[in-house]
Amino acid sequence: MGKKNRFETDVLHAGYNPSDYLGSLVPPLFQTSTYTFPSAEEGERRFAGESEGHIYSRLGNPTVTALEERMAVLEEGEAALAFASGMAAVSATLFHLTNTGDHILCSEGIYGCTFGLLQLMEKKYKIDHDLINMDSEETVRAAIRDNTKVIYVETPINPTMKLVDLEMIVSVAKEHDIRVVVDNTFCSPYLQRPLALGCDYVLHSATKYIGGHGDVVAGLVVGADKDEIAAMGATMRKDIGGIMSPFDAWLLMRGLKTLPVRLDRHCENAEKVAGKLKSHPKVGQMFYPGDPDFPQYELAQRQMKRPGGMISFEVKGSKEDAQAILNRVKLISLAVSLGDTETLIQHPATMTHAVVPAEERKKMGISDTLIRISVGLEAWEDIWEDLKQALDGI
Structure with missing residues (x-):
């Protein structure tokens, strides 16, 4: 294993090697919807998952992949997925982790659109939720049900700025085999890294601090388990289709540098x-x-x-x-x-x-x-x- 770089270095170099792209210092923008195959046999291998070559940009794009790999390093995760918006990232994660009849436990005071999504999930898909004040271990324990699958946390909470003790949440969640999902938008990985504290997923409205210039709408999910992230990508992104465009990924790579x-x-x-x-x-x-x-x-x-x-x-x-x-x-x-x-x-x-x-x-x-x-x-x-x-x- 090579030397681990500091955050300020990884934000410039992680996930991209210029020598792989004709020496281009800046990650290129691959503004294409589809990719040619050198042969019919190679096309068959790619669709069978036997070759890593590209097929179609909804399934993968080099510019988007570079961003995902960089974000995985910055959040100290195993893998990442890029989405068309922060809410696409939130909905993909929650739908991936739950089924009809399940329960989500949420920190009180979440973002308004996340609240709206939870209402939709409950009304249309019978996925229940509770909003609680996660101020103590006892409060969290008391709110957990047999069917609780996810503890969803914002910290700081929007807009009250109240914090949630992530180590405490992880300690309780692990006893019940519950996944911990954290919206880290207010902090970015520069100020807070939930995966390093034992959480399972980190979400971002990359529109905010990741992009930083108000010129892109995008979302990101980073996970502690690369197989789980791959499974999410195979359904919630490939089949439902809320993908990030290559240009948005390029803008985010530029924004991340600063x-x-x-x-x-x-x-x-x-x-x-x-x-x-x-x-x-x-x-x-x-x-x-x-x-x-x-x-x-x-x-x-x-x-x-x-x-x-x-x-x-x-x-x-x-x-x-x-x-x-x-x-x-x-x-x-x-x-x-x-x-x-x-x-x-x-x-x-x-x-x-x-x-x-x-x-x-x-x-x-x-x-x-x-x-x-x-x-x-x-x-x-x-x-x-x-x-x-x-x-x-x-």
């Missing part, structure tokens, strides 16, 4: 903006894992390399006051999504989590006065000055 540099800047800016937000008279509670007063600060220090670039806070006032802040910002962009180079601001209750019923939002801690910020790469002083003038105006 991931550590970008995340360090996102974190630095967020830490400074959070410090200012916390003391503003119009701000109630602030939720940021890097704040020493954050209830799970010690867990953040143990589980994450740095606290990330996402901040949520409660406005002292009404829903209309929260929306007024969004309408008053000038530099900051009023938009959903996150992880872009630009700072984004949104109102979860009426935007990303609007699909979640009001009573469920309340249980999740998503109030009408909660605002979420994805802190970008601008000068932090400019981000804060824009936020301050918006807050001062209500």
